[in-house]
Amino acid sequence: MNDPLPSWRTGIAKSAVVDFVARVTKEGSSDFVAPTERIATFDNDGTLWCEQPMQVQLFFAQHRLKELAANDPTLRERQPYKAFLEDDMNTLAVLGKKVLFEIALATHANITTDEFDRMVRAWFSTTEHPKLGRPIAECVYRPQLELLSFLRENGFKNFIVSGGGVDFMRPFAEEVYGILPEQVIGSSVKTRFEMREGRGVLVKLPELGSFDDRDAKPENIFLHIGRRPVLAFGNSDGDLALLRYTTSGYTTSGPRPHLALLLHHDDAEREFAYDRDFRLSPLAEALDRAVDYGITVVSMKRDWHTVFPEPR
């Protein structure tokens, strides 16, 4: 049989994945999971694609802010916009994930969801990652593309459950990951339904709907999917609730089979090593307690043969 995961090196992590899929898909086995219950959930930033030196969505927000600043030059003098426009990474880093996210949202407000979708698609198709120097679509992890396909071929339904903006991720997720828009869960702003020239549209509001991080991940999984996943893959403390929700499934005959995976960013050579850099990505608890929590750690350095896809 062909190896379904050629970019994964032989070892504990790869075996855990391959064995799990074999167990839950084997009819008649006590670990069999019905196809409709084969829900796999993936964080996006730092799990499916690179999140350093800052999240891809923030590059997009920066691009959009430059367009806005062309009409409103006062943005260049006001923080945090100033830091964004000047690539002042130190100031941005101390602002924290949620504040950055809210700023990103504000720069997208008061346009229709149709307009926003066009904007995102145009940006993705023309932009290179400023630090990696490759198209955004090639900043995804090749081992994860293989894993998504492997799971799909085995009857799993893959979902993204990420802090990224839901409508920012969707166009990309469908094209690059093969994950349909209705299988993307993310942070969101509220929208308002309006009739404009006889046509029903949705306008994005500068008001947070859900910040899909930490405990909000299982909460949103319940709201959107309505089932506990059997597989979850994350990379930071922001994914701990997601991972622990996944390991907590029970059936009438006992604990349900599950697989919780945590990507360890320990590969400074091929990507970035920032596992203990609290400023960049707090994941100390997830790493320290992985064994207690039943989480399998995937080391980028040890477990991945290749990190990024070949240039297209």
Place this chain on the structure above:
Amino acid sequence: MNDPLPSWRTGIAKSAVVDFVARVTKEGSSDFVAPTERIATFDNDGTLWCEQPMQVQLFFAQHRLKELAANDPTLRERQPYKAFLEDDMNTLAVLGKKVLFEIALATHANITTDEFDRMVRAWFSTTEHPKLGRPIAECVYRPQLELLSFLRENGFKNFIVSGGGVDFMRPFAEEVYGILPEQVIGSSVKTRFEMREGRGVLVKLPELGSFDDRDAKPENIFLHIGRRPVLAFGNSDGDLALLRYTTSGYTTSGPRPHLALLLHHDDAEREFAYDRDFRLSPLAEALDRAVDYGITVVSMKRDWHTVFPEPR
């Protein structure tokens, strides 16, 4: 070819459905819609199943309230609980949809989502509709079961988009409609993730997340599905925004094919006739403006050969 919709009488409504499906599934046709974009959205109460003399979920809330009143008899003296417990339909009718819904939510609060799921399944499997005198699973409309199957066989993905509680509808939707939990959108309460005895659970809070009616329907479609439906089926003014959102799709070559359907409850003999009874279900605008809005009205009396399924 076998008639895929035997419970539908030959006429304008049936032709509209059959012709639409033929057009959008014909490869090479200018009206072709790719399978991933074949999103069909259905209201539930009054569209897929009977909502008279009150919504099915309210019978469940009443059942639950009786359990609670056994421990807290003061509920029997306080409105609106008193009216609920005494089957005082006149008082309940004037309270309105949203208040009733919030009361229903309050009676389900502070239990885990796993417990609530078990409660709902037990109730569905043992309860008859108090007025129709048949199991709840047989209070669905047979022509709609045929339509759901017909659409599914033609590559559509069916979603429920209803004011009913999302977690109340899911167990039933999967079993009776063949609609998976992740394809059910409804009203929701907030939940809180908690570790209980080492296990990650979600607790239902007595706090409204979304009341999925009127403008909230397209807003939630965007949040959950991320695509504009090509087909929508509703039965009241609460579905107007859903229907008009569906008729507003555009592609680069012009308006996108769509089908918006409105069920007209005009059959006092086989179900209920309440189309103009403002107290029961305001749908005056939807009926009066259907032609202007591009909505096809389906008359229960004229267009449906059979209303309910045969007893099982």
